[in-house]
Structure formats: C-alpha cells, structure tokens
Amino acid sequence: MKTTTPGMWNRLLGQEAAVGVLRASLASDRVGHAYLFVGPRGVGRAPAALALAASVNCLDDGCGTCAICAKVLRRSHADVHHISAEGGQIVVDQVRALREEASRAPFEGRMKVFIIDEAERLNPAAGNALLKVLEEPPSSALFILMTDAPDDMLPTVVSRCRRIDFVPLGFTEIVEILTQHHGVAEDRAAWAASAGGNLAAALRLSKDPAAEERRERHLSYPERLARAGLSSAISLAGEVRVEADEAVDRLKVRQKDEIKEHAEAYGEARGTAAARKRLEVRHKREARRTEQQTYEIVLTDLAAWYRGALLARHGDGAPDAQIEAALGDCALSAPTTSFVDALERIEATRVALSRNAQAGLALEALFMHLGSIG
Amino acid sequence: MKIRIERDQIADAVAWVLRSVGSKATLPVLGGILVEASDGKISFSGTDLEIAGRAEIEGAVEQSGRAVLPGRLLNDILRSLPEGSVTIEADAAQGKITGGAAEFTLRALPHEDFPAFQGLDAAVAGVLDAKQFLQAVGQVVRAASHDEARPILTGVLIEIADGKITLAATDSYRLSVRELPWSGPSEPIRRVVPARALAEAARAADAESEVKLSLGESQAGVEAGGRRLTTRLIEGEFPNWRQLVPEDQPNKLTIDRETFAESVRRVGILAQQGVPVRLELGEGGVKLTAGTQDLGDAVEHVAASYAGQPNLVAFNPTYLSEGIAAIEGAEVVLGVRDGLKPAVMRAPGDESFLYLLMPVRVS
Ligand SMILES: [Zn+2]
Numbered sequence: 001m002k003t004t005t006p007g008m009w010n011r012l013l014g015q016e017a018a019v020g021v022l023r024a025s026l027a028s029d030r031v032g033h034a035y036l037f038v039g040p041r042g043v044g045r046a047p048a049a050l051a052l053a054a055s056v057n058c059l060d061d062g063c064g065t066c067a068i069c070a071k072v073l074r075r076s077h078a079d080v081h082h083i084s085a086e087g088g089q090i091v092v093d094q095v096r097a098l099r100e101e102a103s104r105a106p107f108e109g110r111m112k113v114f115i116i117d118e119a120e121r122l123n124p125a126a127g128n129a130l131l132k133v134l135e136e137p138p139s140s141a142l143f144i145l146m147t148d149a150p151d152d153m154l155p156t157v158v159s160r161c162r163r164i165d166f167v168p169l170g171f172t173e174i175v176e177i178l179t180q181h182h183g184v185a186e187d188r189a190a191w192a193a194s195a196g197g198n199l200a201a202a203l204r205l206s207k208d209p210a211a212e213e214r215r216e217r218h219l220s221y222p223e224r225l226a227r228a229g230l231s232s233a234i235s236l237a238g239e240v241r242v243e244a245d246e247a248v249d250r251l252k253v254r255q256k257d258e259i260k261e262h263a264e265a266y267g268e269a270r271g272t273a274a275a276r277k278r279l280e281v282r283h284k285r286e287a288r289r290t291e292q293q294t295y296e297i298v299l300t301d302l303a304a305w306y307r308g309a310l311l312a313r314h315g316d317g318a319p320d321a322q323i324e325a326a327l328g329d330c331a332l333s334a335p336t337t338s339f340v341d342a343l344e345r346i347e348a349t350r351v352a353l354s355r356n357a358q359a360g361l362a363l364e365a366l367f368m369h370l371g372s373i374g
Numbered sequence: 375m376k377i378r379i380e381r382d383q384i385a386d387a388v389a390w391v392l393r394s395v396g397s398k399a400t401l402p403v404l405g406g407i408l409v410e411a412s413d414g415k416i417s418f419s420g421t422d423l424e425i426a427g428r429a430e431i432e433g434a435v436e437q438s439g440r441a442v443l444p445g446r447l448l449n450d451i452l453r454s455l456p457e458g459s460v461t462i463e464a465d466a467a468q469g470k471i472t473g474g475a476a477e478f479t480l481r482a483l484p485h486e487d488f489p490a491f492q493g494l495d496a497a498v499a500g501v502l503d504a505k506q507f508l509q510a511v512g513q514v515v516r517a518a519s520h521d522e523a524r525p526i527l528t529g530v531l532i533e534i535a536d537g538k539i540t541l542a543a544t545d546s547y548r549l550s551v552r553e554l555p556w557s558g559p560s561e562p563i564r565r566v567v568p569a570r571a572l573a574e575a576a577r578a579a580d581a582e583s584e585v586k587l588s589l590g591e592s593q594a595g596v597e598a599g600g601r602r603l604t605t606r607l608i609e610g611e612f613p614n615w616r617q618l619v620p621e622d623q624p625n626k627l628t629i630d631r632e633t634f635a636e637s638v639r640r641v642g643i644l645a646q647q648g649v650p651v652r653l654e655l656g657e658g659g660v661k662l663t664a665g666t667q668d669l670g671d672a673v674e675h676v677a678a679s680y681a682g683q684p685n686l687v688a689f690n691p692t693y694l695s696e697g698i699a700a701i702e703g704a705e706v707v708l709g710v711r712d713g714l715k716p717a718v719m720r721a722p723g724d725e726s727f728l729y730l731l732m733p734v735r736v737s
Contacts, residue, residue: 071487076401078423078489096522103525104568104606105592107423108490132523138609258402264444265405265483 007064008051013177014169015044026055032162033137037146039166042198049115049144053080057109079109085121087281095129102141112141119145120152127154134160174202187320195300218301219326225371226330233367244294251290255283295353303346306339338373345369375439376463377411385452387418387429395445396422406442406483411435425571426491426604442483443469451478497590500558504585510541510552511576513700518569519545529566529608542615548693549615549730566612567594571605578603623709625682627655631706635698637662637674642691644672650688650734687713688736697729
C-alpha cells in the first residue's frame, strides 16, 4: 500500500475503520461486488462511495485530481451511476434500468459503479429485482448501497453485500474535523456542529458567510420576545417562515438553472417527460429538506441562547462570544427554571417539526410560550 | 475553435448524429453534440451511453478545438439557415453559429463532462460488403431475446475464426446463425453486441458499399462513409450454440418458400395465444393445421418433396414465420428428427445460414 493517502480518501475524516477496510480491499485487489454502507446521513458514506468509485476507475488509486476522479466528484462519470428514491421509493423500473446498464461493458472507465442512496427505500419488487442482479453480478460492476436503516431492507439483499459501518460522528468529532482540517474557528465550529447535526451540514454552514448574520438574528429573538411579549410572537414566527421561504427561493434559483440546462440540452424530445418528472420529484424533496433545515438551525440557535443564559446565571462556564453578546435583561432577571422549561419546549417543537407538523402553528405556539418568560 | 462548412454537409452530419443523442439520460451534457476540429477534419459526436454516433466531414478548420453544443437546438438552427457556408465559432462557454445574415449564440455544455468513449484503436477490424452485412444482421437479430432478465441473450454473438465471421442470436426458443467471409485479422474472438444497436448500425450503413466492423474489448463499431456507430458490448458468457445444432436430420421437407410462408400465415390465424401450428409431414408434402375448440380449425395441404418417416411437429407460428422469412432463396429445407428435438431450416445447399427452432410438444 502507498504510504500517502490518495486524494479521494484523505477527505474522509472520522471514519478510520470503514476507510481502512475499503482501502485494504483496494490494495489487495479484492474489491467485492456489493457493499452496504451503514450509518447516518452526513457522516461520510457518500464521499466514501465516490472515493471507492474513483479508486476502481482512476489509474492512480483515486488520486482525486485526474480527469477521471474529477468526473466522479462532479457526478458526471458515465460509468458511475447514482440511484435514489423517486417519490418516496426506489421502484422496479429503476432496478431494471440498472440491470441493463450493469450488463454492458464500461463506457469510459474500468468498472461500472452503482451508488444507491437510501437503499431501505427499495420497494419489495425493486429489492427482489436487485437481489437477482446481486446473485449473479456482472464481472465489471460494483454496487454500493447506502442506508441508515439496514433492518428495513430485504435481509437477502443485505446478506449479499459486504457491510461497512460508518460511525456516527459526535459533536466533539465534528468540531475537531472542522477546526483541524478545515480551518474553522472553535466557536464557529461548535455552533456549526450543533446546528448542522452532521458533518456534511456542519461543513456547509461553517462555510456560509450569511449563516453568521442569520445566527445573530436568531439569538436576538429571546430578548425581543421578553420585551415585547406575546405581541411579537406571531411576527417573529412569521420572520422564521420568511427565512425558510428565502432559503427555498435560493435553492429554487439553482434548481431553475438545472431545469434550464436540462431543457436546453434535451428540448421537448420524446422520452424527456420522465426525466423532467424525476427532476421535479427530486427538487421537491430538496425544498422540503431545506425548509426543515432552516427550522432546525433556528431552534438550535434558540436552545443555545437559553443554555447560554443558564450558564451565565450559574456561572459554571462561559457561552461563546456571539451568545454572550445576545444576553440581555431577560437572561439576567428571568427565573432560571423558565429557561429549562424553554429548552424542553424547543426540543418538543423540533420533534414535532421533524414529524411534518404544521410549521407555522408549531412556531407560533413555541414563540408564545417563550414570550411569556421574563 | 472556428470552422467553416457547407450547410448541407453539416446539417446532414448533425441530423445523423442527433439520432444517437439520448433523451432518457440524466447527464445534461449527453443532450449535446461534441464538435471537434483539428487538421482539416471536423467531427460531430453524440451518445446516449448505449450507442455513440460520430460523423466526420471535411471543412475549413480556422482554429482547432472542441466544444459541446445543445444537440436539438444546433440541429434546428442548421436546418433553418440559408444554403451556403456556415461558420461555427465556439469556446468552453458558448458557440456562435453564423450563416448568411443570421447569427445564433448558444450556451455551450461542459465539454470536460462529455464521456470519453474508450475508442476502438486497438480493436480487431475488417471490411465487409455492406449489403451482405445488413442482410446477415437482419437474419439473426430477430431471434435475439427481448427479455432483459437475461441480458446476454438480448445480444448477437459475433465470432471470428478460420477466415469467417459468424453472427448468432437466440432467445432460447430459436437460434439464428449466419456466416460471412472475413478478411480481417484471424485470431479467434467472441463478442456480444446488443441486438438493437447492431440492427441500427447495419441500417445506418445501408447506402454504402462497404462497412468496417471493429470489435474492441468493450465496444464494437460499424463505420461507413465517414460515419461510425459505436456500441457497448454485453458482458457475460453467451451459450454454446453449436451444441444445440443437431449433426444431421433424418427427415427433410423441401418446400417452396413463398407458398410455405403464406400457408403458415393463413393457418396461423387460428393459432393464437400460444396455440401452435401443427405440421404433418409425409409423402407428397405437409398438412398444416391449427385451431381450438373455442375458435374452430384451419387446415391446408401444401405439396412438397419429403424424404423420411412420416412425422408430426408443431411450432409457434410467429417463430416459424420469422424463420421462413429469414431464409434467402426460392426454397426452404426443414429438417426434423421428431416432434421433440429441434428442427433446422436452411436454404437448399446453403451452409451459410441456419435457423433452429424448438418444437412445441403436442399430444
Ligand atoms: Zn485519479
């Protein structure tokens, strides 16, 4: 094995065990036909899948810089296929297309790689069709299934795959990766780690300059609520809705480009309707996720403020500078039991929103409660 | 990149390449046509990842380079331009198309994303008579399977050995095999080409007199008149078809091809939904029958010469018809052993083509 880590692999942090197994198979030229990457979203499964896809095609072990690796990273390599749910499920037609593709010799590379995201969403027909392919895998095909719920998959499919576990990255690990490998300041890394919840999202947040401004605004909510009371609850809830809408709008600008690019390239030709439909379904899911994430961040920031207020009052440790600056009269004078209560309410709202509760109502209810503090 | 070409030439080339440009593909760059220019040669390429089309034409290369332009738009624009010369000037960001007083500017697609087909430089290649090749492909592709559950059978096996090239296809109910003389390198090779793509490639060479067939490790190409279709091979083991073909058939019916075809078609009207056509072979010819209790019966005698023991065999009427249609010449020889063993059809005295057909078991 080479002593230096090839470029595609050194981007993977905190997953030494998984990376070790995969690189050892590569080094001994014993890459399996099918892998199951198990672990939560955002811990490095997708980058590891890309690294593996690049390594079996790159002429230099997945160097990360050659034209082949670059194509894999841009997701435009003709032999690296990405399969994900269409409207909630991975359906049998998708697996049939995969089966045909898998039977063909590689187009431009050495191996065809099929990366299946959220493999637990394979419906039974699709799972059985995939099982048949995995039972007699074509010689130059590699299947990488990713899931956070292997128990929801057909056991027969699971047993055909080599399982690679990706460990959940805790707060401390994410902060460490952000500060040591991405040059993010400690405070900011801590915030991004808790607001993002996973490495991928934390990385995105820590590199978004507007995120800091938004955080400052979120941190001002508790004092504003305490000063203006119930009257400001509705308007602040509205403000959060607007923020979510704006995030979705920014996403839609990017999506529109994608649609335009697609239309320019393919026009209205026969057969494009299905591809357009797939794009729409994916865009809707992205929009939903973006909206969710905005709420998630707002709630994280709010919780950080109340925790900061508790810290300041009990005097056992200091909150980060941005939080400290946002602590005012309410933080200094309201009963600390109400802060604990607030934290519980915030957590309950987070759970409700993740279960598709009506965002407007849930936020108004939360802000009314927070407005009664102080 | 800057090139100048006659409109008719470029419009023809682009329209032809556009047929290979996919619409199902998810990669936007695949909706584009790659234009490459160097050393006085200008080429256009498109692909849907199954088939790739490449047309090369001559024109003035003022500046060499490459760019990917949206295929359908480019085609529409070229067709709308007045006759005369067309200029295309393009870089990574955009392409400018000028013809007469009209000027179009198109956003270019990222050319570094355009898939690099491995190429056929190292392929085994030889030249074939275009008409013969088209005929041979037409004879075998219909026996290929449409069932993607066994992808290997959706292909045509191409074998080169002993100065011959052999095309074979089977859907496991019938087998179609055609041999042609081969003048290319003679080391034996076996490749499986998707039947659909092979049929398309053979048709594309229709107007030419010769085609160049190239068989690479992962791709096959058919090239004629500056246009080349490349297709990916199917991986896997093609069944050993030779062991399916019986050594000799003790019973042989020699029959007028047209008459036989028409009779099968007529009687076949009552052989629907899995009902076979029965052939009672005996001295003086064949009696064809079909029918069910619900529908009724059809009977027809066809006079023909028959050598052997009286026999009853039954076939799927479509497979039988397609076999008769694939035979070249005025007569068909149908060889059978009995009602259970495969039957073989050929043209009398012609060893270059055979159509093997599994009988349907009847009581
Ligand atoms: Zn590389």
